Amino acid sequence: MNVRDLKPGMSHVNITVKVREVSESKQVVTSAGVNHEILELNVGDESGSIKLVLWDEKIMPLKVGDAVAIENGFVTSFKGAWRINVGRYGNITKI
Numbered sequence: 001m002n003v004r005d006l007k008p009g010m011s012h013v014n015i016t017v018k019v020r021e022v023s024e025s026k027q028v029v030t031s032a033g034v035n036h037e038i039l040e041l042n043v044g045d046e047s048g049s050i051k052l053v054l055w056d057e058k059i060m061p062l063k064v065g066d067a068v069a070i071e072n073g074f075v076t077s078f079k080g081a082w083r084i085n086v087g088r089y090g091n092i093t094k095i
Helices: none
Strands: 013-022 026-029 035-045 048-055 067-078 081-086 091-094
Touching: 013 048, 048 067
Parallel strands: 048 081
Antiparallel strands: 013 035, 013 067, 026 035, 035 048, 067 081, 067 091
16 A cells, blocks of 8 residues: 555555654644644655654654554544544554
């Protein structure tokens, strides 16, 4: 699977990408009032790029150029931008 194949609503996404940009983690509060820490990164492959969102315990130290394998991710759209999420049922591995 390539980045260009991803669409909002997809689940069980398995993909390998490279980190292109890393932001600082931040605290967010969901509409249910639950606090979470999230880390947003720009990742991609030869077909394009997408924002990657890591939640809570899935956050790991990553830098530009690192390759990661995402297993069981899901794709959402937030404020018009597509993003792949690694939530509680997904895994991310630095390779």
